Amino acid sequence: MKKFSVNLITNSIIKVIGKGPHSLHEPVLGKKEIEYVSKSIKSNFVSTKGKFVEKFENEIKKFTKSNFVVSTINCTQALFLSLKVLGVKKDDEVLVPALTFVGTVNAISYLGAEPHFIDSTISNLGVDSKKLEIYLMKHTKIKNNKCINKKTGKVIKAIIPVHVFGHACDIEKIVKIARKYKFEVIEDAAECLGSFFKRKHLGTFGKIGCLSFNGNKIITTGGGGAILINNKKIYKKIKHLATTAKLKHSWEYDHDQIGFNFRMPSINAALGFAQLRQIKKFIKSKRNLFLRYQKSFEKVEGVKIFKDNKFEKSNYWLQTLILNTRFKKYKNKILKENFKKKIYLRPAWKLISNLKPYQRKQKMSLSGAKEIYDKVINLPSSQYL
Numbered sequence: 001m002k003k004f005s006v007n008l009i010t011n012s013i014i015k016v017i018g019k020g021p022h023s024l025h026e027p028v029l030g031k032k033e034i035e036y037v038s039k040s041i042k043s044n045f046v047s048t049k050g051k052f053v054e055k056f057e058n059e060i061k062k063f064t065k066s067n068f069v070v071s072t073i074n075c076t077q078a079l080f081l082s083l084k085v086l087g088v089k090k091d092d093e094v095l096v097p098a099l100t101f102v103g104t105v106n107a108i109s110y111l112g113a114e115p116h117f118i119d120s121t122i123s124n125l126g127v128d129s130k131k132l133e134i135y136l137m138k139h140t141k142i143k144n145n146k147c148i149n150k151k152t153g154k155v156i157k158a159i160i161p162v163h164v165f166g167h168a169c170d171i172e173k174i175v176k177i178a179r180k181y182k183f184e185v186i187e188d189a190a191e192c193l194g195s196f197f198k199r200k201h202l203g204t205f206g207k208i209g210c211l212s213f214n215g216n217k218i219i220t221t222g223g224g225g226a227i228l229i230n231n232k233k234i235y236k237k238i239k240h241l242a243t244t245a246k247l248k249h250s251w252e253y254d255h256d257q258i259g260f261n262f263r264m265p266s267i268n269a270a271l272g273f274a275q276l277r278q279i280k281k282f283i284k285s286k287r288n289l290f291l292r293y294q295k296s297f298e299k300v301e302g303v304k305i306f307k308d309n310k311f312e313k314s315n316y317w318l319q320t321l322i323l324n325t326r327f328k329k330y331k332n333k334i335l336k337e338n339f340k341k342k343i344y345l346r347p348a349w350k351l352i353s354n355l356k357p358y359q360r361k362q363k364m365s366l367s368g369a370k371e372i373y374d375k376v377i378n379l380p381s382s383q384y385l
């Protein structure tokens with residue numbers, strides 16, 4: 001073992017990826033992307049009527065084996081629409097990990113619903129299912145087939161488990177708990193295209209799962225998302241509402257509800273179509289990068305590179321360094337020293353329950369999420385590395 005030092009951490013990173021500048025994650029865009037985006041432009045149909053939208057959705061459907069897919073302008077609105085279609089209303093509560101990207105929680109707030117923060121575990125970076133079950137047993141009761149928070153009297157309508165950095169949370173268990181406690185499961189699989197648990201794609205365990213194709217994700221459409229849906233009725237509702245609730249007619253503008261303009265434009269779908277053709281190559285390079293980091297840090301005292309669990313095949317979207325309890329106090333120093341060398345490491349998200357708009361919301365003890373925040377550093381993870 002080599003003795004822990006901040007310098008040793010930096011050197012072990014440089015040994016793998018070379019000197020900076022290295023950002024956390026950059027997309028790889030090339031000939032294929034130019035070819036398909038040009039096709040979209042030449043067709044003149046760059047908006048939601050273009051043919052690339054359907055093509056892209058079909059490819060996502062094939063790849064994830066989801067029953068139905070609706071592409072959207074981003075993942076945040078995909079989550080919002082999913083909650084809405086599953087009946088989440090003002091004053092309902094939605095369980096959500098405090099350790100996630102703020103968009104997950106904002107989607108709940110857009111409906112006037114209340115986020116209720118739950119804890120995560122460092123073993124998989126996702127919801128701590130054991131702690132959740134004990135918490136629900138203590139703090140909720142079932143009445144008229146609904147889960148009631150005994151303290152607030154409000155209905156807990158749904159849970160949004162998040163698969164963090166490409167790794168699966170304890171999704172099977174969470175689906176079971178949700179069934180027992182009568183709430184819906186919407187998976188935030190924003191970071192997880194190409195990640196599987198027991199050979200099933202993440203985002204297809206709950207009723208609905210949402211993907212993101214933002215510029216920093218494993219594939220990008222510039223901005224965009226997709227909703228994976230297992231049920232035809234829900235699919236129809238989502239597609240209808242995402243498309244301004246327009247009724248089919250050759251020329252009339254007839255809309256039967258207040259809909260949304262959430263569909264992905266064709267020019268973005270063209271970019272995604274080109275990217276998706278390379279997903280296997282991208283995942284391979286990421287798993288490869290994982291192995292190289294793992295090797296480089298193998299003999300460094302007090303740290304390890306996060307590894308996927310037994311039943312999982314992660315896309316390794318972001319590589320994750322975990323400091324042990326003794327050395328976690330060096331986290332900021334490591335971030336700072338590497339920033340100076342233009343190696344742009346990032347910490348995990350600040351707990352959402354600590355952000356200004358969310359400080360007064362319901363929450364359980366969040367010791368696991370805090371542990372993750374204190375110990376985790378994301379390493380540069382671009383495909384080109």
Ligand SMILES: *Cc1c(COP(=O)(O)O)cnc(C)c1O
Nearest residue numbers: 074075076101103104190212214
């Ligand atoms: C990126 C991300 C989102 C938001 O996706 P957008 O497409 O940018 O709206 C939501 N949740 C998680 C976990 C993310 O990483």
